[in-house]
Amino acid sequence: MPKKRIIDFSEELNDMQTSISDLSSTMERLDNNAEEQSDLLKELERRLSDIDPSFIAEPAKFSEHPFKVYSSQYFLEQSEEIEERITQEVHSNFQLLPPMTKLDYIVATIIGAIAALVDILLVKIPKDVTYLGKYTQEGGSLTTWLRTLGVNEDGKLNGFLSNLEKNSKVSFDASTKNAFTEYDREVSGFSPKTHRFMSLGHDPLFGLLFGVLDIVNGRISLIDSKGAIHLIPIEKYQNPTFENMIFAPFLWISHILSDVCTKMGVPAPGWGLTQLLQFGEFGEKDRTVADLARYMYLEGYDLRHFISMGTVPGIVELCTRIYYKLTLEKSDPFTLTYSKDLKEIHNKIRLQKLLFTAHTTATGGNALKIVMNQGNPLAFNYPQLIAFTKQSIQMSVISTRDKTTEKIIRNREQINREWGNNYI
Structure with missing residues (x-):
């Protein structure tokens, strides 16, 4: 199948070719006649010179080059050249990704x-630590300041947040395995310090979805330290009230707000999903990505440090x-x-x-x-x-x-x- 041209000059070039070829033929005949007349004049000059040697004629000026006849090949080559130039220009990406200046x-x-x-200099790390037992590293001042919000001098929640905590009890806030003693699967790494990190209902990004589902179904959805997913019924919350089911989104918001300013806080958005990343060998203890993420949360890598x-x-x-x-x-x-x-x-x-x-x-x-x-x-x-x-x-x-x-x-x-x- 012949390549489709962007601009097709075939018809116009054919007409032009015919006209110019006819004109070239006519001019070629005239050129031949001129050459014959030139030869005749030269012969006359020779005879006059024989009769009178003193006769010097001004040399005639005739074209030394015959008229150019434009062939079909000429027009074909010109058409292809034009087509190539047009194609290159049309498809060039010049300045379609505008350049930036040096400034x-x-x-x-x-x-x-x-x-x-x-x-x-300002963010640094969540808190003061002695990394690997020998490198003393200072925590960031901004995170340190954020940890002072919502709590009193004793580190306890202020009155407003304390009331929220008391009035927003939810099933996905179970903090020990005692809350689901009848559950027959092993939940690795679950403890009071890690329960918010593992509980999907505590995630600031998609916790509203899992939290509402957990409230309505009286359960806790979590990913343990080995990457296993658990949907565990909590006996105490098996018969949620109609009010709790209707106002579940507001109950979730109240509970998260009461948890943000606690000692362990709530995890950074999406951080709990890192427990699914059971690969890698980092550091002296050959920790996986999931292990590192859990270590970071326990060392203060929470929503406040995320901010x-x-x-x-x-x-x-x-x-x-x-x-x-x-x-x-x-x-x-x-x-x-x-x-x-x-x-x-x-x-x-x-x-x-x-x-x-x-x-x-x-x-x-x-x-x-x-x-x-x-x-x-x-x-x-x-x-x-x-x-x-x-x-x-x-x-x-x-x-x-x-x-x-x-x-x-x-x-x-x-x-x-x-x-x-x-x-x-």
Whole structure:
């Protein structure tokens, strides 16, 4: 099947070829006649010279090159050349991923570096620890301050949260195996310190779903330290009241609020799912990813520290967007609609590239922080990794987007510029 051409000149070129070929044939005949006349004149000049040697004739000027006859092959080659140039121009991706300026790269990198410094100097780790028994490492001041909220000087919940705790008892808050003595499966690693970490109802991200289901069914849903999933009925909550079933979402919210400010707090969003990651061999004890995640929670890696760590990607997002707004070019009100749309697309892509550059720098800074802390996993910035992953996916989507409309607009503008250059 012949390749479909973008612009087909076949009919026009055939007509032109016929006309030019006829003209070339006529001019070739005239050229032959001119050569015959030239030979005749030269013969006359020779005879005149024989009669009168003093006769010197001015040399006749005739074309030394015959008229060029344009063949079918000539037009075929010209058509293919034009087709190739048009195809290359139409399908080129020039500026479809608009470049950043040197200033953009510098500012985005500086923003990422500032965020990394905040991570290293302010966020630090959840609390003071002696890592591996020999490295004394200081906890972050922001997390330390957050731990003072909602509690009195004795570390007990204040009056408001204490009342919430008393009035929001739920089935998924069972903290020891004594709550389900008749359950015949082994629940590994379950204890008062880990029950919120393992209980899916305590997760701030999707705990509302599991928490409501647990309240309605009088059970606790959890993932133990070996990655086993358990749905355990709690005898005390087997007959939930109608009010508790109707107001289960509000009961869940009240219970989570009362738990946030406790000593162990509630886990970071999605952190409980790490118990499914039963692989890897890290450190001297060959811990799995699940083991490391559980260790981190027990050392204070909870929702409060998650909020503290969130300041790092927050700084990146805020500062980058401010810079973007300050450097955004104002659109000309008289610009055509399609040009405005293309400009808007390119501006959005530029913003995403700025964010990607800044988040990459901040993530690199967190890697440096982990090294500076002798590989302590508590130095890992979970929110920053989420932000970097999200931005990486966004850049992949941008790079693989359908660019047809943008190419059409770009080509239309290129045609307009060429016409302007040639006829102005």
